Amino acid sequence: MTETVSKRSKGAKGVGLRSERGPVLAAVMLSTGLVALDSTIIATAVPSIVRDLGGFTQFPWLFSIYLLTQAVTTPLYGKFADVLGRKPVMFFGIAVFLLGSVLCGAAWSMPVLIAARAIQGIGAGAIQPMSMTMIGDLYTVEERARVQGYVASVWAIASVVGPTLGGVFSEYLDWRWIFFVNLPLGAIAAWTLARKFPERVERQAHRIDYTGAALLTIGCSLLILGLLEGGVTWGWASPASLAIFAVAVVLLAVFVFVERKAAEPILPLWVFQHRVLNSGNLVALIVGAVMMGLSSYLPTYAQGVLGFGALAAGFALAALTVGWPISASLSGRVYLRIGFRDTALIGSGVIIVGSVVAAVLGEHSWLGLAAVSAFILGIGLGLLSSPTVVAVQSTVGWDKRGVVTATNMFCRSLGSAVGAAMFGAIANATLANEESLYQATHNVFTALVAVSALAVAAILLMPRHTDQLRTRGAEPRPE
Incomplete structure (x- = not known):
């Protein structure tokens, strides 16, 4: 095309x-x-x-x-x-x-x-x-x-x-x-x-799916708005929150119906009917949530519990972004030898280890241990995220790579919004029971372990060997 x-x-x-x-x-x-x-x-x-x-x-x-x-x-x-x-x-x-x-x-x-x-x-x-x-x-x-x-x-x-x-x-x-x-x-x-x-693109007549684009944009806007502001601007069970989520669900349901009939859907539904893509998108969702949980509450722990300043807390979190590019750049050598799925499984295991280290942080722990947990999580995220993104892109040709990459990036953003809502609800519920800030951050880090473990299930959806990805994913099943 x-x-x-x-x-x-x-x-x-x-x-x-x-x-x-x-x-x-x-x-x-x-x-x-x-x-x-x-x-x-x-x-x-x-x-x-x-x-x-x-x-x-x-x-x-x-x-x-x-x-x-x-x-x-x-x-x-x-x-x-x-x-x-x-x-x-x-x-x-x-x-x-x-x-x-x-x-x-x-x-x-x-x-x-x-x-x-x-x-x-x-x-x-x-x-x-x-x-x-x-x-x-x-x-x-x-x-x-x-x-x-x-x-x-x-x-x-x-x-x-x-x-x-x-x-x-x-x-x-x-x-x-x-x-x-x-x-x-x-x-x-x-x-x-x-x-x-x-870049040279062969120009052809296209029918833009304006209805689908409007439904997707408004529906996702309401969904993410509800997740970001729920429990903050309004209560989760408030009429405003329930109305926002209800309208979002209705619009997204109508969107699915419209996309089934559209000549050129703005988001083809085959994106959600393909093993590698589903696995990669679920991983992106989890990566977004894990990043949000750590980046939001590790500085809070360092400042509010350990008593350090904003600069020290920022450097502790920066260990996450040091580990990520290191492992991401090295992951290619690994997945070329053992495949995308097994590399991502190793990454998910490392993420679980990093989350456990964060969960065992005490009220008087060494700040360096918090940085170690962030660094380990960064190593794991690089080994998990990079192979799954490459796997997603490798399943399709040029004319579909844009939509599958964008869908993966959207899932990560959605995961960040879900993580902000979920971890915020955990922290707020803990503080509402008049428990300490340490207990609130500890509960968030414990939940982080559970979320990290979900990555294993998401990865197991993916075929094991690289050659399976290239042949089975050469052309996704059209809608």
């Missing part, structure tokens, strides 16, 4: 295209870095923002709305990338992200800043899955784990540098530069991709 130079080379085996991969990878990492930085850089700037704009009670929406719009638009971009090509979708994402950045920097009130953050999230929803899809186009199965290790390192750097930069800009310049700094970096990334990423 569609053809690109990157597809034809099957991993850039041609000399000419291989010479272009370095600049393209740098541009992809830069684009990903913008999304990663804006997920963390705003945290330390909140006091300055509230002092200028007011709206202290509204500032949590600066984080929630960004996650929400990023998550719900991701599946749509995957489909458009398979129809229109990667470059137009990536350019759209960068342009919208930079527009949102300008509006954030120029915001004159908290509601305007929240709306601008929503626009940023819409752009970020295209950048992240397109980055992973373009890597899948340009690099072979053997090379992808190493390259994904590089991309994972971007998130590692952002998690440490982001809050520090936010504090520096807020204290010595102005918090608005947090957003304006995106403009030259985004322009460099777009310029590099325009010059160095060759």
Whole structure:
């Protein structure tokens, strides 16, 4: 249906295209870095923002709305990338992200800043899955784990540098530069991709599934909104919460019916009828939940229980993002020898070990032990996540890689929202019973062990051998 130079080379085996991969990878990492930085850089700037704009009670929406719009638009971009090509979708994402950045920097009130953050999230929803899809186009199965290790390192750097930069800009310049700094970096990334990423797409007439896109976006928006704000803005059993979830379920049920009839569904249902894809998406869901549980409550434990400052707590958590790129870059050697599934099983075992270490942390434990648990979890997540993403991409051709990659990224975002809701409910219920903050974090880490164990069941859905993935997954069963 569609053809690109990157597809034809099957991993850039041609000399000419291989010479272009370095600049393209740098541009992809830069684009990903913008999304990663804006997920963390705003945290330390909140006091300055509230002092200028007011709206202290509204500032949590600066984080929630960004996650929400990023998550719900991701599946749509995957489909458009398979129809229109990667470059137009990536350019759209960068342009919208930079527009949102300008509006954030120029915001004159908290509601305007929240709306601008929503626009940023819409752009970020295209950048992240397109980055992973373009890597899948340009690099072979053997090379992808190493390259994904590089991309994972971007998130590692952002998690440490982001809050520090936010504090520096807020204290010595102005918090608005947090957003304006995106403009030259985004322009460099777009310029590099325009010059160095060759893509030819055979244009054909397509019927855009607008009804399905609207149902999916609104239904997922309500579902994630309910998960993010349940127990925070409103009670779980409140009329507002029940109404939101009820409408979300109805809209998603109608979406399934519409997709069965659509000539070109925005999210083909065969994505959920394929063993490797189901396994990879379930793993992504669990990875998102585990990341949310650790990143939210390990700093709380370090500060509120052990009494350390924000900097020390941040470095303890940073051990997670050190371990992840190390294991992700090495996982390729492992899965080429023993297969995707067995590599992911090893990763899930390591994650369980890391979760157990976190669960046995005491009220007076050494902070280094918390960092060790984060590092072990990072090693496990790299061995679990990278092989499953590569397996998902390897089951399909170029014309389906965008939608399966975007669906996997969406599942990770959904997992983060589910994790935020679940772990938040556990912590709040513990504190409501007048128990200590230590007991609340301990209960969260114990739940983390149970969630990590679910990854084993998800992985067992996947075929054992690499050759099975390549043959059985060559063409998914059409709807």
